[in-house]
Amino acid sequence: MISLAGRDIIHSWGKFVLTGFGLGLLIGVTLSMAGIYRGMVDDAKVMLDNTGADLWVVQQGTQGPYAESSSLYDDIYRSLLDMPGVLRAANVTYLNMQVNHGGHDVSAMVVGVMPGEPGTPGHPLYLIAGRHITRSHYEAVADINTGFQLGEHIQIRRNLYTVVGLTRRMVSYNGDPMVFIPLKDAQQAQFLKDNDALIQQRRRNADNPAFNRPQTPDLVDALNASQSTNTYVNAVLLQTKPDVFPEEVAESIRRWKRLQVYTRPQMEAIMFNKLIDKSAKQIALFLVILAIVSATIVAFIIYTLTMGKTREIAVLKLIGTPNRTIAGMIMQQSIGLGVIGFVVGKITATFWAPIFPKYVLLEPADALRGFIAVVLICALASLLAIRAALKIDPAEAISG
Template sequence: MNLAYRDVRHNLFRFVLTCLGLSLLMAVVLAMIGIYNGLVADALNIVRAPQVDLWVVESGTQGPFAEASQIPGTTRDAVARLHGVAETGSITYQTVEASNAGVPLRLYVIGYEPGHPGGPQTVTDGRGITQTHFELIADRQTGLAVGDRITLGRDSFAVVGLVDDVMNSGGDPAVFITLADAQVLQSQLAPPAQRVQAARGIGLAESGDTVAAVIARLDPNANVQQVAQTVRQWKHLGALTQGEQEGILIGSVVDRAKRQIGLFLGILLTVSAVVIALIIYTMTMEKLKQIATLKLIGAPDKTIVGLIVQQSLALGLVGWSFGLVLILLVKDVFPRRVVLEPVNAAALGGIIIVVCIFASGLGVRAALKVDPATAIGG
């Protein structure tokens, strides 16, 4: 006879209600894990999208994702002549506020050279960019559709294609335009400001041919470290391998978000442990007379301990199961991408088992201290 099962059946409504409450906590914990995974996935998607081996950036900077980087557009030709380099491309990144059907839209604009590395790998709807100017490929999360038009800066762009899951670490959906359009967009000023600059003679001799980085694919037999060292010998340039760029992104750009989410996870797990402990303690105190009766008829302590620990595990695991189902149902509604891997859910399940065992300690202690005479005393 399983005493925990019989006790749960006797108070089924309260047990289910308690599990639903715990499931909301578990859903929040899983959402936090999924949001962090999504943040990392989005950040790495951007840096991995060009599928290159080397990033040539401004000397003294950590690349276009961690800080500002500006180098001459002619750098691509110089890098292309290096031994071991197979393909090169110039690329720019900038965040732009636009409007779609009267709704403000924050976009991560990627400028690239068609026919060179840096553009979208797979266009899931529509086609790629074929014109030199005013065509755009958008991530589906922008809400744009093929054939729509959107104004960036002072120019109107036609949406010719859509891609999936291309966002930056801040959750802003990406759009791809030609490098020439991107350079115009990043140098455009409002007309009054432009007139002031022209009157002061500022910028008249400056070239607008600057890019955030030059990216390079190497020959299969080329040594990426040797090529990077060659680039670093040019005093005005720095070079980062793909692995180094990804490491900077994870260790610098998303590090604070990672620590913040980790703190929230710790707090939520602590709250879960306290809630489970209080619930089990309350349930134990309510049946002290029944526990005393069990002791009076000779039930061993392990039977009583098993009753309490099994109820604690049932609460935690049922709450975890409900929470997992809940977050899987609503994760697509979140404004940020939620990526929940099976290993994350399994790891949380293991943590919940440990938490439940420790949380049942308070109830076990109260049960073991019960005097069997309580059953007779009424």
């Protein structure tokens, strides 16, 4: 027996391939949507991965440093280093801000990191160009998505920073690229007011008789100085020793240092339940709708293709073709269309994924799931067409 489906495909391959391409673009959109969802979740995950931390120490009673603001004295890390089980501790500040680059703003998350050896929590894990920060001030390592290039100068608040290194996939949970700068600069950027505000504050202090006393002329200067220093950080990142349970270390810090501590699973829960929860659900729902729409369109395409062959099917039935053969022909074509569509969809999704402003993560497992779904949907969709085909009266082939 020859393959009727195959012969039909070969006969009208142009139409078939074009339909497959159209279907492929639709499947590509669906796969991309799945990729956008995965990318969103992955952004949150890599943000945690990239810190290299086992524990996040934040202000008591807050869910910082990402979901809420948190501030700690920057010398707390020294006492944390003395806690049993703590291997490394590093201060870190996070500041969502607009970084000025050649006259326009780039949304970025500015991360203040302590100087240290590679692997210090908070540092970028790897570079794709340039070098790490070596000077304690005014150098920056930026994610490539910021569009910065080596040697460029960027403005963060009042200071110009030189981009000395580039990295990749160092993003905040909402996909903003990160810019790493030395901690002290970051503290300044975070807390130092603009010049006008500083001057106004000094004038207010000078006008306040309580501060500007003739007997103690230096008091107002001391006050001004104390108001423009910042000794706060947003969190302390801890790495625990390999042989301890992070939760145990966390518990003893919570108990004795009176600080809030989150372990990696807790931090992930905060990320997913508090930060990206709604947008992820939004995308997921849209993905479901898109999948349903795609399935419907596949069904209609298959149905229309089959209905265009009513006469041939009637003739086939009249000359005695079994239902099984006709059903097989329709289903094979449908699945064939689905496979072409999937391949085209996967290719297009892969090609346009990098154009998206946020990360699109196309997971092979998702692709496999998508493939199975496409085949199932095509098989199901063909059932509708098969049902219609089987209803065709062979008598239609006979005139009258």
